[in-house]
Amino acid sequence: xxxxxxxxxxxxxxxxxxxxxxxxxxxxxxxxxxxxxxxxxxxxxxxxxxxxxxxxxxxxxxxxxxxxxxxxxxxxxxxxxxxxxxxxxxxxxxxxxxxxxxxxxxxxxxxxxxxxxxxxxxxxxxxxxxxxxxxxxxxxxxxxxxxxxxxxxxxxxxxxxxxxxxxxxxxxxxxxxxxxxxxxxxxxxxxxxxxxxxxxxxxxxxxxxxxxxxxxxxxxxxxxxxxxxxxxxxxxxxxxxxxxxxxxxxxxxxxxxxxxxxxxxxxxxxxxxxxxxxxxxxxxxxxxxxxxxxxxxxxxxx
Amino acid sequence: xxxxxxxxxxxxxxxxxxxxxxxxxxxxxxxxxxxxxxxxxxxxxxxxxxxxxxxxxxxxxxxxxxxxxxxxxxxxxxxxxxxxxxxxxxxxxxxxxxxxxxxxxxxxxxxxxxxxxxxxxxxxxxxxxxxxxxxxxxxxxxxxxxxxxxxxxxxxxxxxxxxxxxxxxxxxxxxxxxxxxxxxxxxxxxxxxxxxxxxxxxxxxxxxxxxxxxxxxxxxxxxxxxxxxxxxxxxxxxxxxxxxxxxxxxxxxxxxxxxxxxxxxxxxxxxxxxxxxxxxx
Numbered sequence: 001x002x003x004x005x006x007x008x009x010x011x012x013x014x015x016x017x018x019x020x021x022x023x024x025x026x027x028x029x030x031x032x033x034x035x036x037x038x039x040x041x042x043x044x045x046x047x048x049x050x051x052x053x054x055x056x057x058x059x060x061x062x063x064x065x066x067x068x069x070x071x072x073x074x075x076x077x078x079x080x081x082x083x084x085x086x087x088x089x090x091x092x093x094x095x096x097x098x099x100x101x102x103x104x105x106x107x108x109x110x111x112x113x114x115x116x117x118x119x120x121x122x123x124x125x126x127x128x129x130x131x132x133x134x135x136x137x138x139x140x141x142x143x144x145x146x147x148x149x150x151x152x153x154x155x156x157x158x159x160x161x162x163x164x165x166x167x168x169x170x171x172x173x174x175x176x177x178x179x180x181x182x183x184x185x186x187x188x189x190x191x192x193x194x195x196x197x198x199x200x201x202x203x204x205x206x207x208x209x210x211x212x213x214x215x216x217x218x219x220x221x222x223x224x225x226x227x228x229x230x231x232x233x234x235x236x237x238x239x240x241x242x243x244x245x246x247x248x249x250x251x252x253x254x255x256x257x258x259x260x261x262x263x264x265x266x267x268x269x270x271x272x273x274x275x276x277x278x279x280x281x282x283x284x285x286x287x288x289x290x291x292x293x294x295x296x297x298x299x300x301x302x
Numbered sequence: 303x304x305x306x307x308x309x310x311x312x313x314x315x316x317x318x319x320x321x322x323x324x325x326x327x328x329x330x331x332x333x334x335x336x337x338x339x340x341x342x343x344x345x346x347x348x349x350x351x352x353x354x355x356x357x358x359x360x361x362x363x364x365x366x367x368x369x370x371x372x373x374x375x376x377x378x379x380x381x382x383x384x385x386x387x388x389x390x391x392x393x394x395x396x397x398x399x400x401x402x403x404x405x406x407x408x409x410x411x412x413x414x415x416x417x418x419x420x421x422x423x424x425x426x427x428x429x430x431x432x433x434x435x436x437x438x439x440x441x442x443x444x445x446x447x448x449x450x451x452x453x454x455x456x457x458x459x460x461x462x463x464x465x466x467x468x469x470x471x472x473x474x475x476x477x478x479x480x481x482x483x484x485x486x487x488x489x490x491x492x493x494x495x496x497x498x499x500x501x502x503x504x505x506x507x508x509x510x511x512x513x514x515x516x517x518x519x520x521x522x523x524x525x526x527x528x529x530x531x532x533x534x535x536x537x538x539x540x541x542x543x544x545x546x547x548x549x550x551x552x553x554x555x556x557x558x559x560x561x562x563x564x565x566x567x568x569x570x571x572x573x574x575x576x577x578x579x580x581x582x583x
Contacts, residue, residue: 014581023492074423076577076578101345109334119330
């Protein structure tokens with residue numbers, strides 16, 4: 001039985017140019033359309049066997065976060081099904097639900113309960129969590145006195161010390177200093193070797209190459225390729241340099257080249273930025289829509 | 303090992319029943335959330351949670367002194383001490399109203415305020431309105447405790463009918479919870495509802511016999527009392543606590559049925575749309 005099985009999952013977001021359109025459409029109860037659909041994911045199939053460490057590669061806006069959010073159940077797919085076998089802990093933001101007024105001790109309990117862990121289990125593992133977070137005396141101080149590194153360490157400590165069957169990590173090693181990174185990575189290797197299924201997003205090719213057993217490459221909401229890690233990272237590098245070259249061409253031409261590759265901006269195009277900021281979202285999608293439709297070598301046309 | 307199948311069709315009837323079960327499964331989370339909300343207001347003060355009782359006590363004492371000694375408004379004569387008039391009458395009506403007001407004004411914001419929980423973790427959002435309603439009812443209980451303390455001191459006795467209060471509080475919980483669910487949905491989809499709600503709640507204060515006695519309502523406005531669930535609630539609190547009488551049987555049954563219906567509608571609507579909250583924020 002696969003740990004995670006994704007079948008034909010697509011996800012679209014409704015885009016409205018302003019709030020009034022959104023309301024008008026809601027009030028018409030599906031009779032009229034004022035917005036349009038933006039497909040963040042199209043027809044994703046993915047099977048992850050237990051114990052796999054799957055790296056997820058892709059540029060900003062490729063749909064990595066959306067896919068992980070759907071697998072973890074935070075977002076509902078527009079179509080398709082997701083099946084998850086085992087306890088899943090997702091870390092897309094650290095210390096979600098932390099309350100600044102309360103102590104580290106209280107927040108460990110609160111955060112654990114939010115993640116869906118039994119109270120008894122949190123009590124039993126409390127010492128491990130505190131030791132791993134390594135914040136010493138601060139455990140009995142309100143979180144508002146913590147540095148941001150301490151906060152994320154605490155959040156990370158709760159999530160990885162409850163022995164998830166499936167762990168979803170989104171850019172999470174980016175927190176903490178070098179020493180802590182080492183500890184965190186150590187813990188991740190430990191989890192991996194004890195058979196935890198890990199879905200891992202990072203922009204660091206090195207980490208993915210050394211850490212992951214398999215990888216999947218997403219591009220514009222589709223699975224471009226999947227398989228052995230180094231093969232995927234090579235493909236990803238090729239894709240990136242391809243796009244860079246294309247971009248440089250455009251610059252040197254001084255005008256929009258008749259290219260068939262969509263070149264999103266480095267910032268703002270990411271789906272993360274896109275779904276959180278509505279105002280900026282519209283303009284960036286319009287730009288996307290205005291750009292010529294995409295086809296990169298090896299990328300399945302649809 | 304648990305198997306979870308997430309499909310494109312959430313909000314089925316089975317899923318809705320399942321989320322009733324989450325209330326039990328996540329009871330510790332609910333407890334901590336309520337505790338946290340109760341404690342937040344008093345965090346850092348020297349007396350801490352004692353304030354949850356002291357604050358309403360100060361209020362009821364102030365009401366008694368101001369309205370009975372200074373202004374001297376009297377709607378009802380109390381045996382023994384005539385100072386016990388309007389202040390207690392007003393306060394006793396205010397307690398359930400404040401719980402209702404708090405539950406609604408907090409409920410309308412609850413999804414936005416907890417956007418982290420909605421967007422960044424897998425979280426049973428249906429417990430969020432429940433925790434705000436439970437918090438408001440807990441404060442309600444502290445308010446009642448203060449009222450009873452003052453009554454004991456001034457009248458040297460409490461009516462046995464106070465023991466029947468839970469029969470009113472349970473439908474009160476269902477009613478406010480149902481309204482909170484509806485408000486949470488409305489407030490998430492249409493932010494403007496939050497502003498409208500404040501006015502609406504303020505209006506219900508004036509059309510409910512809290513400041514004025516229900517018996518004095520003119521004939522042509524009597525529907526304000528007869529068809530107003532809040533009027534029943536306020537009346538029932540006063541009857542059970544101040545007068546030692548029972549609220550009307552038929553009215554109690556209607557109120558309970560209405561409360562169950564509102565809860566049912568609110569809960570189903572909320573569960574039908576909760577999966578879209580993450581997309582909405």
